[in-house]
Amino acid sequence: MSGFGYNINGFGVGSSEAGVNVDYVVVSGGGGGGSRNAGGGGAGGVLSGTVKAELSVAYQVSVGAGGAGGFQYYAGSNGSSSVFGSFASPDGGGGGGTYSSGATGPGRDGGSGGGAGPVNNAGGSATGNGQGNDGGNGISGYANGGGGGGYAQAGANATTSNPGVGGNGANINTLTPNIGVSLAVAGGGGAGNGSTQSTYEAPGGYGGGGDGGSGKYGAAVYAQHGTTNTGGGGGGGSREDYSSGTDYRRGGNGGTGIIYLRYPDTYVGTFTMSSHNRQITTAGGFTTVKILYANSSDTVTFTEA
Numbered sequence: 014m015s016g017f018g019y020n021i022n023g024f025g026v027g028s029s030e031a032g033v034n035v036d037y038v039v040v041s042g043g044g045g046g047g048s049r050n051a052g053g054g055g056a057g058g059v060l061s062g063t064v065k066a067e068l069s070v071a072y073q074v075s076v077g078a079g080g081a082g083g084f085q086y087y088a089g090s091n092g093s094s095s096v097f098g099s100f101a102s103p104d105g106g107g108g109g110g111t112y113s114s115g116a117t118g119p120g121r122d123g124g125s126g127g128g129a130g131p132v133n134n135a136g137g138s139a140t141g142n143g144q145g146n147d148g149g150n151g152i153s154g155y156a157n158g159g160g161g162g163g164y165a166q167a168g169a170n171a172t173t174s175n176p177g178v179g180g181n182g183a184n185i186n187t188l189t190p191n192i193g194v195s196l197a198v199a200g201g202g203g204a205g206n207g208s209t210q211s212t213y214e215a216p217g218g219y220g221g222g223g224d225g226g227s228g229k230y231g232a233a234v235y236a237q238h239g240t241t242n243t244g245g246g247g248g249g250g251s252r253e254d255y256s257s258g259t260d261y262r263r264g265g266n267g268g269t270g271i272i273y274l275r276y277p278d279t280y281v282g283t284f285t286m287s288s289h290n291r292q293i294t295t296a297g298g299f300t301t302v303k304i305l306y307a308n309s310s311d312t313v314t315f316t317e318a
Contacts, residue, residue, distance in 0.1 A: 032065040033315050036191045036275040038198075039101040041077040042092030043239040044127045044161060046202045046223065046247035046264030047109030047117075048083035051130050052151060053161035053168060053179050053202030053217065053225055054267045055137060057092045057244030058103030058124020058144030061188040066276075071312040072098030074274075074284070076304060079239055079267030080108050082247045086262075088117040089127060089247060095270040096309070103144045106267055107137035109161055109202060109249050110151065120148035125162030128177055128204050128249060131155065136168055145199065149177035156207030158225070161246035163218040164199035175213055176204035179246060182220020185273065192275045192301060197221065202246030202265060205236060209252070221245025223265040228252040233261045239268030242305055272304040274313070281318050286311040 038061040044054030057077060066072060077093035092105030107123025110130035118134040120127030125145030126137030136148030136159045149159025149168035160168030163180030171177045179201030185194045200218030203225035212232050215225040221243025226236035228251040239245030247265030276282065278300045284291055290306040302313075 031068050033276050033280045034063055035066045036063050036189050037061060037097050037101060038185050038189050038192060038273045039095050039097050039103055040198050040244040040270045041095045041103045041105045041124050042079040042270045043244045043246040043267030044092050044106030044108040044121065044123050045080035045082040045089030045267050046236050046249040047089045047111040047130055048085055048087050048250040048264050049112040049262040050156040050158055050207030050252055051083060051111045051205045051249035051264055052109030052120045052128030052148060052158040053204045053249045054080060054089050054109045054246030055106035055123045055125035055127040055148050055161040056145055056163045056182055056199035056201050056246050057106045057270050059164045059199050060101040060103045060144060064100045066315050068315050071314045074272060074304060074311050074313045075307045075309045076272060077105050077270040079269050080105060082264030082266045083111055084263045086111055088121060089264045091121055091123050092267045095272055097272060104140045106246050107148060109264055110134050120159060125164060125201055128159035128161045128168045131158050131171060146180050158204035158249045160204050160215060161201030161222065163201040163220060163222065168201045171204060176206045176215040176225055178215045179203045179218035179222035181218040192273050194273055198243045200245045202239060202248045205249030205251045207252045217245060217248055221268050223248035225249045226251030226261050228261060235261055236265040238265040241269050242271040243268045244270045275299055275301045279318050281316050283314045
């Protein structure tokens, strides 16, 4: 709302009608991998672009957490949304499905969909607006889940031989070249391999997706977490190794999200989050801010320098 010296936009109050052009990339938290021969977590949704932010308005800025990996027989949890005012709030990645033909078996919908558990389940769907891609399907009878979806590529379907790999994400410098940053984000998690004879670990997608676990007796490995500050999905869990009594069913956690903002250095951005949770660089007439952590009460306010 604007007029008579009062202005609300996204979060906060201010009185200026002037504005500053802000380039942004907003990546939400990745989904957790499912448990037991499970689907990989979907990558956090990604939105990017350039907006005109009003001056003296406090815009909410928060970085989404990754979803928890499933344990025992549970699906992975969805990641949380990252937020930049009213301009961008992509959905968190979908959690990976588990070994079930019921509600927990399919991959969960999210920015990118989670991969499905191995009972002919369907991968989760991407929730739209170009945020990501669907998760891969599971396959019954072979203990193989589907890969989590990534920003640039869907998660792979399971086959009779192997679980699905995670879909690839993208590099920030291809999303918003103006920002001038090279960082791969939003890869899907690889699915879990429940075979007692195979050491194959389904790779997570480019951009921080965690590898899926594998279940060979005597050589089983845990699913890997999505990489911090990439929005990568967690890898799908494997099985219990009865030869050692160790439980490898737990899925990997999704990676936390990240936000980049870039604006002319003739303006100042005042941030409320702690300085160790953000990194600021100034070059070529622009200020670039990398935000690693911020909660729902944190804001940025732009003013003229």
